[in-house]
Ligand SMILES: O=CN(O)C[C@@H](CC1CCCC1)C(=O)N1NCCC[C@H]1C(=O)Nc1ccccn1
């Protein structure tokens with residue numbers, strides 16, 4: 001099982017690489033890795049398991065964070081209606097997005113960043129994503145709210161981008177044009 005020791009931290013070069021596309025159909029190994037990434041996220045949200053293995057809670061994980069420079073991500077999170085969504089995706093790609101932006105009112109963190117970096121992290125309010133599921137079937141997702149924000153955070157990891165790259169360096173809380181806080 002994946003634990004925090006498997007998660008590389010800011011400064012590790014893999015976090016700044018553009019990850020390689022996964023060949024479709026995925027190999028058994030790629031499928032096993034992606035399943036283990038979702039298992040980690042679900043474990044990290046389970047109070048007992050997280051305590052037992054000292055896991056930091058997460059709602060998403062990208063393969064580069066476990067030093068695998070491949071375009072694979074897992075997400076396990078609730079949407080604004082309280083509906084739980086699990087995503088295990090190969091080669092996700094944002095194919096369209098809203099002009100409007102949004103951001104988490106308390107900023108963002110990252111399991112690969114041990115310090116708190118305050119500031120507004122502007123994200124597209126809505127995104128349409130094309131990807132392949134765990135079996136290699138093509139799918140299209142239309143996301144808004146937290147799923148949209150989290151998806152963009154994870155796809156950034158596949159392109160070597162960290163959340164704080166989006167924070168205004170001169171004034172981290174400067175209002176962003178056409179961006180509205182989530183909730
Ligand atoms: O690349 C993947 N990661 O680095 C794990 C990150 C991904 C999220 C950061 C912002 C959007 C996606 C993660 O889940 N966290 N980051 C560290 C703090 C805890 C946790 C978190 O933000 N939790 C959360 C947020 C909103 C609502 C409920 N829970």
Ligand code: NI
Nearest residue numbers: 109110111112
């Ligand atoms: Ni992250």
